[in-house]
Amino acid sequence: MRVTIAEVARRARVSKATVSRVLNNKGDVDASTAIRVREVIAATGYTPSARAVGLAKGRTETVGMLVPGLTWPWMGDVLQGVADVLEARGYGLLLNTMNRGADSLTQFARHVSANAFDGLLLIEPPNSVEYITTLHKSGLPVVMIDDRGHHRGFASVATSNREGAADGARHLLASGRRHFVVVTGPAEFGCTRDRTAGFTDVLSAAGMESVVVEGDFTRDGGRAAIRPLISSGAALDAVFAQNDLMAVGVLDALREAGRAVPDDVAVVGFDDIAIAAHTQPSLTTVRQPSREMGEAAARMLLSHLDGTPLPPDPQIVPTALVVRESG
Template sequence: MAVTRARPTLEAVAQRAGVSRATVSRVVNGSTTVAEPIQQAVRRAVRELGYVPNLAARSLVTQQTDSVALILPEASTRVFSDDQVFPGIILGVSRELEAAGKQLVLTLAESAASHERVERYAMGGHVDGVLFASLHGADPLPGALAQAGLPVVCSGRPLGQAPVPVPYVDVDHVAGVRGAVRHLLDSGRRRIATIAGPQDMVAGIDRLAGYRAELRDAGRRPVEAFGDFTRESGAVAMRQLLARDPDLDAIFVASDLMAHGALRTLREAGRRVPEDVAVIGFDDIELAGYTDPPLSTVRQPIQDLGRTMTRQLLRLAAGERIEPTVLLPTELVLRASA
């Protein structure tokens, strides 16, 4: 017959350390008011006994869970694909939370039913705050959670009218794309097309706006096709552009994955890159350095996006006032494709 070992209690730790139960409680909960030698004695007793704090009981007292949700309104096939933007954001969030002693709760919300489930979970007191990335359209969930009093920070400007302002962190898409298109113009390219991203996402909207603005200032006519940030959509859009405008000699593509698909289509069509068509992408994921030829691209600080939005959320959860908008810079990285 198996014997179940009793779980060490706070009282047992106090007895082993030779201090009161209240002192052990303060040390376990991170108080800095206890003298260092006593803290060391308590920690030693915790290790020796294998004591594990009852987080559920502690959360009832502190009203904190030490957990933060990262909500991605995307299908699992997109998040767990070769699109390195998602892992980069998750890694940045995870590292910042780890440094703060917090737990990451990763949640996908790809359907109306999952949206409702996530809303119930977040409002049920299971997390201390919520991060959003990859929002589509005028998603009401960030505003609803913020209105309910939960700290909320988004990656990317929320679209639509929220009931309360929701702070966000993003990169300067417009400036980054304008710099890329300006480089193509300065290089003597005359027919510059674009493969834009989905127009229900702020990244797709703002990158297209940057392309249009730079061409408008240069007195050039835009040539546009659209994809959904996947490799396959980039290949299809490139075929559409070649059929519509065979004389194009440059293209800005709104993501590196779509640019990879576009490169494949250009090669199949017998177009040399960059001799016949120059190509610039956006993101600077690892793949960009290994395409044929290596891809020029607009680098966005993907991990820093995750880290910065997490720092903002932790400040908000601590009762601090934070900036409503933080824009991170981009950088044009020139390789062999342009």
């Protein structure tokens, strides 16, 4: 049975507050009392709970993180960046997912009520922004990663989605491509809007147009989005898929139709997830700096907990074009 602080106080014939002051090396406890308390602690093997230590310090030295789920291909890199920074500072990470919808949000709310963490890192799950906004307004520090909806009022770390897509367009134009298809992500995401605008603006400046079709950021979605255009015989010699999973689906569909990549059709993705270097042919893509975004967001939150105001404007970690064999 775990020894409690109340048991230590009873045996040492002091209050729980005095035990707490001894544990935290406060100088207002006389020497003989402190020695007696420490003797009881040693005899009972008492160790304070992390929550008790956090309450004594006024903080938990734990950061909360709320994400939609762990299946997104780049999520592991973001989490590793966050963990590297937190561990180096001696902070813990309390990770919450939204895999079970409202039930998951209820569980997360219990952690909030228990003051289980000092600040929150957020990759916006669906149907959660109103609740997170309420928490933020009540004083919870929040830093958003990969702001999918361009929510003002939150500090955030993002990447150069628009410029990354523009780099992809310039690369395809320079390689002589003239008939473009853009396979977008869901329209409600901020990154979808930015990537579409970045790509199409470069084409417009060059006097070119593109066919835009909507996907869903999955491999099957990329395949389904491009198949009707291939079947219709529409002229296309370049496809920009707004993430690598859809780009892999596009490669599948082109292979099934007997279209050679990149000879007949060039394909460019976005993200540079692990599979991009191992597709056939290997995928030219725009690298999203996922790990660096996690690191930057964790540093921003910890800096705020140390007293630095959160910045009003997003911190942008730039993308980079990675040229491989597909285009």
